[in-house]
Amino acid sequence: MAAKRITREYAEISESPPSGINVSLDNDNVHKWNVVMAGPEGSPYAGGTFHLSLTLPPEYPFKAPVLSFKTRIYHPNVTNDEKGSMCIGILKSESWKPSSKILAVLLAVQDLLREPVPDDALEAQIADKFKNDRPGFERDAKDAVKRWAK
Amino acid sequence: MEDQHNNVFELAEQRRLAQEYDAHLEGPMVGEKKSSHAITEEYARADPVYIAKTQSLPQTYSHYRPILGDGNCGWRAIAFAYFEKLLQLSDAGQFELEIARLVSLDNYIETVGGQDPSYFMDMTEETIELLKDLLALLDNPQVARNTLLERFNDNGRAPSIIYHMRLLAVSWLRGHAEEYQGFLDGSIEDYCTRDLMAVNAEIDHMGMTLLIDIFIKPVGLSVEIVYLDRSEGTEVNTHIYRPIDQSGVSQIGPMIYILYRPGHYDLLYKERSSYFVPHPAATMASNVQVNRATSFSRQHDIQQTQPTMENFSNVDIEFFSSIPGFCVPPPSNHGFPTEFPGFQQAYDPSPVSTSVSPDPSMVCTNSSSSSLSIATTFTPQHSSSLSAAMMSPQHSNHSSHSPFSTIQLPIHTLNSAQPQPLQAPLSSHHSPQHGDVASPPPTNSTFRPSKYEWEAIADWQEGPVIFQTSTFKNSHYNTAHYNNPNFQPEEWSPDCEEAFDSSGRKKST
Incomplete structure (x- = not known):
């Protein structure tokens, strides 16, 4: 079930990839995808290139995929460390639905780069800065992009 | 401010850990059939109500089958009991009918349930495939039973069957929205996404009713829910869902027994009721037992309540x-x-x-x-x-x-x-x-x-x-x-x- 569905979803995304997103399999393993995402235009992350790792559990689609940033990023909803764990609504276990597809997950990540969700933050300091000092936040984010995501 | 954020974060983290803990419960998803005395022993040190009820339980229900309580137990119990009952009835024609019915229900899930077939067809195929596999094994009941048990414990395949149950319940609810709206606090859509379609959402009374209505009753099976809870009495309470024939009369078909303990469902069995004997006399025997259980344990039959009340108002006043x-x-x-x-x-x-x-x-x-x-x-x-x-x-x-x-x-x-x-x-x-x-x-x-x-x-x-x-x-x-x-x-x-x-x-x- 899992492999069949993942293979089909991979084929769909490969055939018509959404703008700014590229996917490939890690060592031909359908449960491990490499995702390359361009920082969306109009966001502080524009111009950066972010590598993400998408792991699909054997129970997929009954368990949510796990997504992490391999490229370090300055963002309220992504841990600012080498793990790059992220907190995104669609992937939370209580809201994950088997009808959700990987494409929708990737588009949600793009949205999260455009619109951080400071109330659901993993990095409280960055969330505070985003809420109280937006110019400062954007400056720091752009600096981080130059440092890590070029 | 920062403390507050940390607290919120810790809370969320704890919640996440709690959920992950639930997901790693011990035991198989569907266990082997055991003597019901195991339940009595389990409750030997519980409070007196449970002790009394569990002591009388094995007299009526000789065996039980533990179901893993991972949030899917109610759905899993019904689904497993459905296949097991079909095997027990061992009627190839009925298997064919069921395969055809479930295939046609795919259409219902798509049009009435509003689901995208590109994702749910994989799941419903698992159910239909299991029916086909069991049909092929009808001559060899022992192998068929083992196949059924294995399939329900196969983490790669069983979740599809269980999600199929959820999809059926969602579709039935959407198809009968006006009937059920009154039983819901919120909107039907909220209920569907939160309580039916979320992967580990436990079945509630409404979900159980929906699933039995669309999945179990049309086969002619009855379901008896046996409530083992802290309510008063020394016997468990029961509630029977029974199919209704074309003339509108409710029938007692072959019975599925489900043990409900607050938050959890297991399967129960009355072993004397002709296991694997598709003989008319056997059906009669099981009917007699059902009636006996009725008099033993205060059964609440909604369909019979109203006439009783009418008689009451005329005579007793x-x-x-x-x-x-x-x-x-x-x-x-x-x-x-x-x-x-x-x-x-x-x-x-x-x-x-x-x-x-x-x-x-x-x-x-x-x-x-x-x-x-x-x-x-x-x-x-x-x-x-x-x-x-x-x-x-x-x-x-x-x-x-x-x-x-x-x-x-x-x-x-x-x-x-x-x-x-x-x-x-x-x-x-x-x-x-x-x-x-x-x-x-x-x-x-x-x-x-x-x-x-x-x-x-x-x-x-x-x-x-x-x-x-x-x-x-x-x-x-x-x-x-x-x-x-x-x-x-x-x-x-x-x-x-x-x-x-x-x-x-x-x-x-």
């Missing part, structure tokens, strides 16, 4: 009215439809008949120990609201908005002269009124006022009201005081006769 101390609400409510208007007219204009009022009101206010014991005898079988009315010390007030009804009722029961065992002692007490209402009043009451005094207050608007006030109940006119060993008749003084019509003044004099 009359009966209660013969009990001293019982006042029935106004006649328009409960089965006194026609006799009263005519009787009321004949009764009203006679000023003389007012003199009988003390006795009927005595009937209403009298709460002797004998009437109380009668009340308690009948309470368990009947409506608690009625018995509450009977027991209430202020029951004469219940009918105060219609003063006539309290007076008429005893007379009505006497006139109707129905053979009621409890009436015998009463009718002797009331016999003077029985013969002729308009005749000169009997002189069986020591404190009955003279006819001339009554003429001053012989206004029907006012007269009966006197006997409904708490003052009268406390007064010496209330013969109920004779039942009180502390009653002191000396308290009555003839000087207070003048105060009879305005009862409030009596105390102040």
